[in-house]
Amino acid sequence: MAKPPAQKRVGVGLIGAGMIAKTHVAALSGLQSVAQLRTIVSRNPERALYLADHYDGAAPEFSADLTAVAADPSISMVIVATPPSVRKDVIAELAKAGKHILLEKPVARTPEEALEVVEICEREGVMLGVLFQHRMRETSIAAARHVAGGMLGKLGVVEIAVPLWRDQSYYDELGRGTYARDGGGVMITNAIHSIDLALSMTGPVTRVQAMTATSPLHRMEAEDFATAxxxxxxxxxxSFVASTAMYPHRTEVIRLHFENGSMRLDKDTLEISWRDGRTEHQGKDDSTHAVKPLSGGTHEWHQAVIADFIDAIRVGCKPTVTGRQALVSQQLIAAIEASSQTGLPVDLAV
Structure with missing residues (x-):
């Protein structure tokens, strides 16, 4: 039997050369068989040149010209890693040119703006995926499998805890922690990963009662503390609690309590305590290991998301997290903010 023809590698453009760019470049290095990083776009291309040292393939081009990327027929997909404040116009130009888009979270600064981004891509017929890489952790995949299997029974109580620490220097970066650039503080920039992961297993929230605040430990416009x-x-x-003012920095934890057992999921471990006394454990044995702020995990999680997106392009199916699916997390964050402002419960449409 003749072998099927080998598929060509997907040409990739990376838009944005900020803090997360090195992770994307390292992830693409591990996908040489299916992807080729062709161009990195930055407002200051010279400052981005160091990224070539983190890529194992032929060095990509460095440019400030987004239009050239949009016009390049060798680029099929782009990873957009710019601040949320400048994404909509970037995505509109790329989508009009037929480029599939994999987007760093959040989709945009507000649910309304995020919906515009989603509709732009749907109108132009291009795929829009969102980088919620926490779903690709080994323990997250195992947790989702247990929940879907149904043996845990009915879900009763959910705990989402995001106890992080960020030094003031983190918020001294121009625009960070502002509504104009980021769309908010700890929720939309940091806790949105845990929110997405939790909601992927629990289903949607219908009502919130919340409080948010900027603690005395940071100078910033938006919230560094939220509870709901x-x-x-x-x-x-x-319950939900998230902060970047909790020292020392600890890992995010999701606890789900079902009728037949309870599940504890963090960055490296999954533990299930069954009501009959059995305990299942997956991941690192020592769950008290030190966690460094801004470590961002490993590039393998990003690599898994990118690989999934490339498979979706080739097969014509949906990626693990579509732009429209990502709206749910942003709508919950907006509801928490609204409840905090009024002091009243906020209902969400399902």
Missing amino acids: GLRFANGAVG
């Missing part, structure tokens, strides 16, 4: 009571569409109730 949650009611879910499936009848479960829960």
Whole structure:
């Protein structure tokens, strides 16, 4: 039997050369068989040249010309890693040129702006995926499998805790922690990963009662602390707390309490405590290991998201997290903010 013809590598453009760019470049280095990084776009290309040292393939071009990327027929997909404040116009130009778009979270600064981005891509017929790489952790995949299997039974209580630390220098970067550039503070920039991961297993929230604040430990416009009571569409109730003012920096934890057992999921471990006394454990044995702020995990999680997106392009299926699916997390964040402002519960449409 004749072998099927080998598929050509997908040409990739990277838009944005900020803090996360090195992770993307390292991830693409591990995907040489299916992807080729062709161009990195930065406002200051000279400052981005160091990224070539983190790429194992032929050195990409460095440019400030987004239009050239849009016109390049060798580039099929782009990873957009710019601040949220400048994304919509970037995405509109790339989508009009037929480029599939993999987007760093969040989709945009507000749910309304995010919906515009989603509709732009749907109108132009291009795929829009979102980099929620926490879903690709080994323990996250195992947790989702347990939940989907149904043996845990009905979900009753949810705990989402994001106890992070960021030094003031983190917020001294121009625009960070502002509504104009980022769309908010700890929720939309940091905790959105845990929110997305939790909601992927619990289903949507229908009501929130919340409080947000800027603690005395930071000088910033948006919140560095948020807490909320949650009611879910499936009848479960829960709590959410997130902050970048909790020292020392600790890992995010999601706890799901079902009728037949409880699940604890963090960055490296999954533990299930069954009601009959059994305990299942997956991941690192020592869950008290030190966690460094801004470590961002490993590039393998990003690599898995990029590989999934490339497969979706080739097969014509949906990526793990589509732009429209990502709207749910932003809508919940907006509801928490609204409840904090009014002091009243906020209902969300399902």
